[in-house]
Amino acid sequence: MNYGVIKKRDIADGPGVRVSLFVSGCTHHCKGCFNPDTWDFDYGTPFTTETEQEILELLAPDFIAGLTLLGGEPMEPCNQRALLSLLRKIRTRYPTKTVWCYSGYTLDALAAGGAAHCEVTDELLSYINVLVDGEFVEELYDIRLRFRGSSNQRLIDLDRTREKGEIVLWDDHTRD
Secondary structure, eight states, X not given: OEEEEEEEXXXXXXXXXXXXXXEOOOXXXXXXXXXXXXXXXXXXXXXXXXXXXXXXXXXXXXXXXXXXXXXXXXXXHHHHHHHHHHHHHXXXXXXXXXXXXXXXXXXXXXXXXXXXXXXXXXHHHHTOSEEEESOOOGGGBOTTSSSOSBTTOEEEEHXXXXXHTSOOBOOTTTOO
């Protein structure tokens, strides 16, 4: 996997101050995408064990709330496989930090039998606290929306979704 950029202190892509990893590779090609350079799977810099270590170090300060995965498309199966080791390490080292993931795939497409499901999807999703799902739809763009670009996208609280067995949307008034 390659990545386009690592933002060391991001306040736009989830609550609090976050580290954001923009992975390369996306097959959605949404009209009006804010980051079309990352559609190319070969764009940017190779993601290595040194990159993982850099991200883990960036997450260390107490004021960093967590990691956000964006792209490109983090949930392309080849990217899922590359990200699994990093998320395992984050959960072990920083169990209270949150992981947010932006994906053009819906949660249904990531479920067993779905278009983006692969052998690591279920484990990867178990490490993600909030999934912002659904393709960006330019006609549904609304600047007033918090942490998403278009009104079709959902902020799914995966922790509470797993607890309840049904989709629970993230509510920034009750949880980070």
